[in-house]
Amino acid sequence: MTMSLTPAPKSTDAEGRFGDLYWVDEYPAITESDDELRAFVARAELPVLLASLAAALRDTSILEPGLVPPLPPMGPYLEMHGGMTPAQQERAREVGLAGLQRLRDDGIRSVDVLPQEMADEILAWFTGGRSHDAGYAGQLKHELDLAPDKNGQADWNFDDIAEGREFEVLIVGAGISGIAAAWRLQEAGLPFTWIEGAHRTGGTWWKNNYPGVRLDTPTYGYSFSFAQRTDWPHQFAQGHEVLEYLEEVFTRAGWNDDTVEFGTKLLKAEFDEASGTWLATTLTDGKETTRRFQAIMTGVGQLDHPMIPEWPGQDTFRGAQMHSQEWNHDVDLAGKRVAVIGTGASAYQIVPAIADEVSELYVFQRSAPWMLPAATYHDLVGESAEWLHAKVPHYGHWFRLWVTAGGIDGRLHIAKAEDGWTGAPASVSRANEDFRQAITERYEQQYEGRPDLLDVAIPNYPPSAKRMLRDNGVWAAALRKPHTRVISNGLVEFTPDGLITGDGEKLDVDVVIYATGFRPSDYLDPIEIVGRGGLEIHDYWGGDAKAFAGITVPNFPNLFMLLGPNTGGVVAGGLHFMIERAAEYAVKAIRELIVRDAKALDLKQDALDRHIAWVDEGNYAMTWGQPYVKTWYKNRFNRVSQVWPYRTSEYWLVTEQVNENDYEFLK
Incomplete structure (x- = not known):
């Protein structure tokens, strides 16, 4: 059986705050018999099914207190249904079957954004009460289309606050980070120029096409919050499937080959203190061009420079x-x-x-x-899952949120070192x-x-x-x-x-x-970036790259990195979430300098020092931070420069607002 949908654009409110490029307005009708529904329920992820039914039926009474998923810490093997007991599972299947029968018999085929109280109630049940934590709730609502307070998209527009001011952002890279940057800037109405050194979009997913290439994270956790595809064929997507997704997101966003200057590399960017702008020198077809931009967002990736050791002969x-x-x-x-x-x-x-x-x-x-046991690593999603994703309104979105919620804590407890x-x-x-x-x-x-x-x-x-x-x-x-x-x-x-x-x-x-990996510590190489006082960023770092939340660096105003130092998630987290939050923080920072009528904002050194001290403290307490451990997470100074050591919900909190005391606003 093959199930597929042709998603229609989502109907949005006046602010367009609930946009999802894969939103489905109406799902196919459920016409299956009770026996067929019972078979689908038997293979459903039960907390996901009950949450999606509660939302679709607008009835939270089906979320019985005795069915709250326990959500035990992740171990070597994944526990289905959030650790529900056999008795809980049996009852949940009864409730799930009754809910599917109601969907069928009442002809319910669509769901709109939930009332606030209902969204909060479902999330609280879904996460065993964890959603009462501000960062946890904030991250989940960043990902949930049905939440009325879904965050991520800017709640302002450049034309409304800039009063004709010239402001253009240079986006460097058209992989996952570049796509996130362009989308968030486009939502805010911020003008941008987009360059990519390669001939196409897709970043690492067109470059890496070796035999067997695929995700080593669950597919449903590997997508943008604003482009939530729900008909993935594999549980761990093959490389070409991820590339096709990125290309489709690019198209659905309204972009084409004219949107990006392909075959264009950034050679040098120099900050002009008098005007508060960046002079960017790019190379296209052997010709250098220098242009002026008010800000730069880099999305050049961490794992992009192959590392090939040298041997005699x-x-x-x-x-x-x-x-x-x-x-x-x-x-x-x-x-x-x-x-x-x-x-x-x-x-x-x-x-x-x-x-x-x-x-x-x-x-x-x-x-x-x-290696983590993953029996389904090469498996298709399966017919029952295809049916659930295709016919139960927003089951796929709740399933994606289930994967996201599991990744907030992930296996951090396994990685944390115990004193003594x-x-x-x-x-x-x-x-x-x-x-x-x-x-x-x-x-x-x-x-x-x-x-x-x-x-x-x-x-x-x-x-x-x-x-x-x-x-x-x-x-x-x-x-x-x-x-x-x-x-x-x-x-x-x-x-x-x-x-x-x-x-x-x-x-x-x-x-x-x-198969020797990459040089992940070489951030922004080989680009020459010259900030205030003629300081070059690699000289400033001295081989030890540091940035506030991986995004901003002192002496380099209006320079924003996506997937910068210390933003990698290895036992918890989500790549797209970290990238999106960095892009959103950059958009917030740009708003701050505009409303303050400043030319630029520059991170203060003491703000970076405080942040890095906190990040280092977290990393020193983890497996990879132990002095006897050798890992590519560390740079040549033995400092962990790649990894975010906390919950991703902490990153949501860190990037939720731009603290004016952390920055100097240049007039």
Whole structure:
């Protein structure tokens, strides 16, 4: 069965505050029999079903107090239905079936924005009372179309407050961050020029097209709050599906190839203190152009600069070499002897995808990955889920909110270090150790009869110190193949025909694949950005990039970064949420300087220092912040410069308003 909808634009109020590019005005009629409905209920995520029914029926009595989902902390395995007991599940299915029958019999096919009291009541039940927390509620309402106080879109318009003032923003990048920036600026009526160095939109999702590429986070949590697609085919979307989504968002937003200056790179931006503007030098088709802008928003990404280590003899190798982000599809791997260097996220997807194609497979591992059990990692959404998303009004939106709510706390409790814990460096707390033991038991099952592989499969660092991967068994299966070898004693040299391992063994190799990651600490490279007093931003950072909420930097007025330092979520959070909030904060900051008749606003150094001290304190208390842990989350100063260590709801609070005391307003 295939279910699909052609969403119609949402009807909005006069302010257009409830816009969603995928809003559906009317859902197909439910015509199924009671037995068919019962089968769909049996496979539904029950808290999601009951919340969507309460909203559609405008009846919160179905949200019985005894059915509040317990929402226990996440462990190694995901608990369905928010940890509901079997008795709760049985009752919830009875209530759910009755609700679907009412939808069918009453012909209810659409839902409008909820009354405030009802929205709050449903959210309180849905989250076990957690929505009474300001940041928690704020984040959920940022994501919920049906909330009358959904936040995110500016509640003002540039033409209404600027009185003919010239103000234009330069957006750099047309990936996820650039799209978020352009949408939020467009909503506020702020003029912008948009550039992208590549030939198309999509950012990392067109650049990374290696075999097996897909999300390692649930698909429904990987979308914009203003573009909530609900008919995803896979539970963890394939790479091309994410790219197609971004392209469709681009089109639905009313943009086209003329909206973005593709093939245009930002070479240099220099702040002119006299006028309070930025002079931006761009390069297009070999021609440099300098233009003036009142503000700059950068959306150049964190994981964009491939990191390829250097070894002796590398340039003498006669075979093919490629980084995962620079995949050469002209290279035929069939029957080839292939070496994959690295065992991180991209290797985890590449190795199983090519294992049956190659004749010999050498996997060079420096450190083993911890992996979260995810039996459905390669699975389709399924027919029952397709039906629920297609026919129950806004089930898909509530399901997306369910994923979002789960990510606010995520597995932070597993990553938090316990004072006085004696199990280091293998683990950092009782919860961390319990997680370690549970995953180790899974490894023992996967590598049964292969003690050689088990020895190298179990990491020697605490769980969550590095990015955890999704495990549905394909990695272990690929390593167990007779033509696969795991090399854990290092790579010391290339030869024209192969590689030499750490113990001196020569391997004949046809193709080398670098799954060696990126240089995430190199923010804004290679752009030259010169701020007040002629200070260049990379000189200011000195290799240790810092920004308030990852967005603003002292001495660089009206420069706003999206997905900047310390905004990555690794055991909790959501990429799109962090990016959107940064864009929204930038829009708020622009409003502040306009209404104050200022040319620009510049973050004060003491405001940054206070913020970074708080962020560092949080990171030092986590697995990845321990002094004995080596992880790419840290820069060369051993400071964690990539990760946000708190709930994402804390980021909502930090970015909810621009504190005037944190900034100098330049007149």
